[in-house]
Amino acid sequence: MSTPLAGIRVVEFGHYIAAPAATQLLSDLGAEVIKIEPPGGDQARGIGAYGEGIVLAFNRGKRSVVLDLKREDDRSTALALIAEADVVVQNLRAGALARLGLGPDDLRSAHPGLVYVSVSGFGAGSPSAHRPGLDIAAQAESGLMSITGEDDGDPLRVGFPVADVAASYAVVQAVLAALLRRERTGEGGVAEVSLLDTAIHLQSAMWGEWHASGQEPRRKGNGQATVAPAADLVHTTDGTIVLSAYTADHFARLCRLIGKTWMLDDPRFADNPSRVANRTVLLAEISQALGVLGTEKCLALLADHGIVAAEVRTYRDVAAAADVRADGILTTGIGPDGDRYTVPSLPFTLDGVAPAADQEVPRPGADSDAPAWREP
Known part of the structure; x- marks a missing residue:
């Protein structure tokens, strides 16, 4: 051909x-x-x-x-x-x-x-x-x-x-x-x-977000500035993952998965602005549940519940990865x-x-x- x-x-x-x-x-x-x-x-x-x-x-x-x-x-x-x-x-x-x-x-x-x-x-x-x-x-x-x-x-x-x-x-x-x-x-x-x-x-999406939020984009580390959890890190027993679950449906799935459904009724986590304002506490709760697992098991559980998550890899890890x-x-x-x-x-x-x-x-x-x- x-x-x-x-x-x-x-x-x-x-x-x-x-x-x-x-x-x-x-x-x-x-x-x-x-x-x-x-x-x-x-x-x-x-x-x-x-x-x-x-x-x-x-x-x-x-x-x-x-x-x-x-x-x-x-x-x-x-x-x-x-x-x-x-x-x-x-x-x-x-x-x-x-x-x-x-x-x-x-x-x-x-x-x-x-x-x-x-x-x-x-x-x-x-x-x-x-x-x-x-x-x-x-x-x-x-x-x-x-x-x-x-x-x-x-x-x-x-x-x-x-x-x-x-x-x-x-x-x-x-x-x-x-x-x-x-x-x-x-x-x-x-x-x-x-x-x-x-x-x-x-950065087109960031320009759109600036218009929508009225707030000029700024540095926020790994987490996205206006939604949470989004691009946030969680340390497992043998590595690090990044996860996002900031829609109402995905956040509810995450809470059920980690056995913390009470978070759905907590005003600190009621919506994205609230979760962004309380991101440190939010990530502590998520990490407490997921941090006791190995990376492979953690990713499998999250994937089974339709939650976006991925392992943070080195170049050597990338070269050996099955998907790659x-x-x-x-x-x-x-x-x-x-x-x-x-x-x-x-x-x-x-x-x-x-x-x-x-x-x-x-x-x-x-x-x-x-x-x-x-x-x-």
Whole structure:
């Protein structure tokens, strides 16, 4: 069975995460991705273990061509590659490619069917367009850090580059939408994705809650600020679980399960505002009942009563979990040095088919002299 994007060629001018992660998803969907790297390679290649992790996660199955775009002959090579491409994805500094004659206006005048997507920190038309814009800046200025952490502690970043990764999904949505439109009209398009806009969009429900409650969202640790119990921790005899039971029906089920039906008549727990105000006492009662159980038994009981609960896992636990293994989300890649490693693949299958395992991560320039990438 052919892959959805078989026959689509993508040229990437990308560093770090947002653009390379997007083109990795396109590659997993069957597109051919040619990664144009500067001499020295993607900047992520030179920043230690964190950068190595980025390279391994987001560059499987690509071709790497090293070009010095300040040289006229290398720019000509880039233009030749783009002439045979369907999509360009880039996240270089604002205006960098345009100054080299590789911006969307220059390219689409010659190739009107080209889809050109740019990723920036703050948006090309914003006052901050020329500021450096990494994931952490988007987390900070989108409000995300202001709602992350304990209520009496400092703002915290999310534990992984969430704005970068989410932006890659937005890029893929834009590419697929533009390719679909091109099928209908013959015209490509120009899309702009910013880390700031993406991070704000991720919090859409919080903006809705702000309107509904009249209270600006704030940090509340694990528990949600306006409902309880919701995303609250309970320590078991051998681990930690998180549970939510904040609807009237689910809270009643929980009270019956733990043998504390008197809580249903206690005004401290009568509704969500009351339970939020008395969250410490509420969690103490729940923990007294569930904390004497092992994690596996606790989760089984809660699931049997239709209550949302889950084990808090480490990455090692995740890799060994039966659900994860059954879904096939984890695949293997081959690093530039030939080592096999485990990495997440597409978070969905199409007709039950997942991307091939053991796709190789190229060394910088591994395909610069190979004729295959020159063939349409």
